[in-house]
Amino acid sequence: MSSTDLQIAVASDSRYLTGAIGTLSSIRLSVSRETAIKVFFLHDGLTATEQQRVHTAMAKLKCGPEVEFVKVDDMFASFPSFRHGSTMTYARLVLPDNMTVERLIYVDVDILVLKDLSELLRMDVPETGVGGVVEGFIARDMPMDLPVPPDPQRPYLNAGLLMMDLPKIRSAGTFAKAFEMLHNFPKSCKQHDQSALNYVLNGDAKVLDEEWNVQSGQMYFDPIDAIPKLVERSLNVHFVTKAKPWLTGVPFPAEHMFRMLLDAVDPLWREDPFVKTSMARSVERMAWAMPLLFKARAWSRKLTGKPSFWDFYESKRWSRYNENVLRLDVRSDKFQSLVTGWQAQINANLTGKADILEAKSKDPLIHRASSRFPISWRWLQCFERTGRLLCRGAQQL
Numbered sequence: 001m002s003s004t005d006l007q008i009a010v011a012s013d014s015r016y017l018t019g020a021i022g023t024l025s026s027i028r029l030s031v032s033r034e035t036a037i038k039v040f041f042l043h044d045g046l047t048a049t050e051q052q053r054v055h056t057a058m059a060k061l062k063c064g065p066e067v068e069f070v071k072v073d074d075m076f077a078s079f080p081s082f083r084h085g086s087t088m089t090y091a092r093l094v095l096p097d098n099m100t101v102e103r104l105i106y107v108d109v110d111i112l113v114l115k116d117l118s119e120l121l122r123m124d125v126p127e128t129g130v131g132g133v134v135e136g137f138i139a140r141d142m143p144m145d146l147p148v149p150p151d152p153q154r155p156y157l158n159a160g161l162l163m164m165d166l167p168k169i170r171s172a173g174t175f176a177k178a179f180e181m182l183h184n185f186p187k188s189c190k191q192h193d194q195s196a197l198n199y200v201l202n203g204d205a206k207v208l209d210e211e212w213n214v215q216s217g218q219m220y221f222d223p224i225d226a227i228p229k230l231v232e233r234s235l236n237v238h239f240v241t242k243a244k245p246w247l248t249g250v251p252f253p254a255e256h257m258f259r260m261l262l263d264a265v266d267p268l269w270r271e272d273p274f275v276k277t278s279m280a281r282s283v284e285r286m287a288w289a290m291p292l293l294f295k296a297r298a299w300s301r302k303l304t305g306k307p308s309f310w311d312f313y314e315s316k317r318w319s320r321y322n323e324n325v326l327r328l329d330v331r332s333d334k335f336q337s338l339v340t341g342w343q344a345q346i347n348a349n350l351t352g353k354a355d356i357l358e359a360k361s362k363d364p365l366i367h368r369a370s371s372r373f374p375i376s377w378r379w380l381q382c383f384e385r386t387g388r389l390l391c392r393g394a395q396q397l
C-alpha cells in the first residue's frame, strides 16, 4: 500500500460508538498530517446511520482517516460475553484471517491517543507477531481448568493496544491457538481474549513502554500529576474502568481532553442513547457517598461471614477519586494551558472554519469540582472519623 502509512484496527458495537469516534480522532491528531491513516472498523452490525456518524466525524478532520467497516460473523457467541453481552472483544482475534496488510495496530475504543503510533511500525516483533504493554490493573488470571499453569514470572499483556505483525501471527498460529484456548478452557479465560492471548504468548511478545498504554484505572495512576505528560503528548491514556469519559462526568484532564475532541468532531454525541442512559453518570453523582456505602457493605458482609475484598477496594478507590477531585484546580495555569493548547491543536486540524471552538469548552462537567460535592465529602469524613473514635472509646470502657 503506497499512500497509506498507518493501518489501525478497532472493534466496537453501538454501545461504544462514541468512544470509537473519540479514539480515532485522537489517533489522527497524534500523527503528522503527511501520514495517511486507514482504519479497519470491526463491528457486529452497526446501522447505516451509525456508520455514517463515524464518517461524518472523521470528515471534520483534515486528512481524516479512511474508515472501512468490516462486519465480523457471530462466531464468538459461545465464548464468555463481556459486560452487556458484547462479544466484540474477540473481534481482534479474527484480524489475521481477514486482512492483507502486514503491520496493523489494534487499539481499544477507550483510549486517548497522544503518542505517534507510527513509531510502533519501526519496532521489531518476535516470532509470535505480537507487541503490547504489561497489564497493570487486573490481577493475572488464575488458571481454573488448565492442564499446565502459566509461568507467573513472564510478562502478561494488556490487550487494549497491540502491535500485530499479521504474517508472523499467521505462521506462528498465535491467534488460532488463542481461539482454541477459549473453546477448550473457557473458565480460565476470565479476561476473555486477553487471557487466551497471554496463555498462548507466555510472555513471548515485544514488551512496550508503559506510556503507550497507561491504564488509568490503576490505583497509582495520578490523573493530576499526569498533566505535564499530557502537555508533552507523551502518553496514551486507556480508560480501563467503567468510568469512560463519555459516560461519566469524571473531570480529570485526560477525560476532559477526550470530551473536547468529541465536541469538535461529533457535536451531538451527548444525544447518543447509550450516553444519555448511562448508569455510570448517576453513580458518579453519588461519588461523595460511595466510600461509605462500600465500606458499610464490606462490614455487613464481614459480619455475616462473607467478606469481600472488592468492597474495601472500591471504598478506597472512591476515596482516592474524591481526594483527586478536590485536588484538581481547573483554574490553575497548568490546567488552563493544557486545555488551551489542546483546543488550538484541535482547531488547527478541523476542516470547517465554522466549527472552530473557543478554548472555553461547553463541557459543563468540568466546573463541578467547585460544586457542593467537596462539602458533602468532607462532612462524611468527619462523621466517619467521629464514629470510629466513639467506637474506640466504647471499647476502652
Ligand SMILES: [Mn+2]
Binding pocket: 108, 109, 110, 160, 238, 239, 240
Ligand atoms: Mn479498553
